[in-house]
Amino acid sequence: MIRQFPRWVEIGGFWLALIAGSVNAIGVLGFKHQAVSHLTGTSTLASLAVVNLDITETGHLLLIILCFVLGAALSGAIIDNAVLHLGRRYSVALVIEAAFLLLAMGVLSHGSNTGHYLASAACGLQNGMVSTYSGAIVRTTHVSGMFTDLGTMLGARLRGHKLDTRKVLLFVLLITGFILGGCIGAIGFQYLQFTALALPAFGAFALAMVYWVYRYWGNGINR
Template sequence: MFRHKGRKRTFSHNFRLASTLSFVAGIVNIVGVLSVSTLTTNVTGHFAFLAEEVSLKNYLEAIHIILYVLFFLFGAFICNLLVEIISRKRPRISHALPMFIEILILTIIGLSTGLNPIYIAYGLLFAMGLQNALVTNISQSVIRTTHLTGLFTDLGINLSQLFFTKKKIELKRLTRIILLKISIILFFFFGGVLGGLLFVPFQLKVLFFAVGLLVVALFLDNVVVYYNLTKRKIMTSKSS
């Protein structure tokens, strides 16, 4: 689900990518809210807080909020930079390093005790900027795992198009787009609910559930690729 791009991607690839990483984003989002009272999967809300702090002349707090936005931006920047550099020589694994960085960040925060809440927020925002850019790059902007405002807007548009779509092929394509967006919203919600339920007993260690999901997704993706390559080699040797 990570390696295929463009026309090579199927609905199954996109669904697995969307459901997995939106679930992770839901966990990270609720952990950020409950642990440091900060939104960590998007930056839209931070601009409202920024305007409030500036209007109240709380300039130090305003600077922190600006840094929140910049860390999310920096995460997206670093992700695409790494993908572009690696894809020139090893396109099949261009997604791996950004995911390893996200896993590392979430693991460090999950293990941390007494860490300054501001640094926790910085780390989570960077990780989510990284993830959002990776998903956008892989799916070529078809999937966004954290931007629910845009998702609900697109979903509303797509639902209205059902009244005007008559051809079966177009209707099938539109239905899959709607299902994909609904899956992102639902899995983001499920991740948030699970993270919220587990936060009281586990605190920041809840992030280990997100880490485990990312590790399993990477492992299974490599297993599938290895299986397909082995299968092709066997078929090739038989035909020759």
């Protein structure tokens, strides 16, 4: 599957992972140590809140989970395809993601928890968008699966199987982008607090514009 992707997928994937890593770092530092780019930790925290009969916290965490799912649903409604195709509306999804992040920045700066939900929806939208074209092979908002895949690929190589070097390169780029994005988000939050969300928002908008130019000017596609 990955061998069939055009070469610009690595660049776009790296940039998207950079955005997600930045958002997640800001979330961990500013949302009571809650990750927003993936739901593993949030689901565990929700379980703890249920056991502790903390209704307020349970509701808050479940809303974060729901908004992530709704963001992914919005991606599916916009793109409506499981195969990578330049004519699909990825630029629209990226602009909406940027808008969600900017709205999250605004309301979080005024102390509203609504920003948590908007940031989660933005990450769900991005993850759904990438899963749509990758057949759920590639993720840009979390890296656990990629570390696992790299490990199993290494094990298979030790057994004498051929190594898919392009797949390894893609996963390394995505992991590097996520970690680098986390560094950017952490530094940004240190100096800008929630205004740092403007950085990944700008990144999403910039990628949308680059994609739009490449799609129309570079390929003459009219959709």
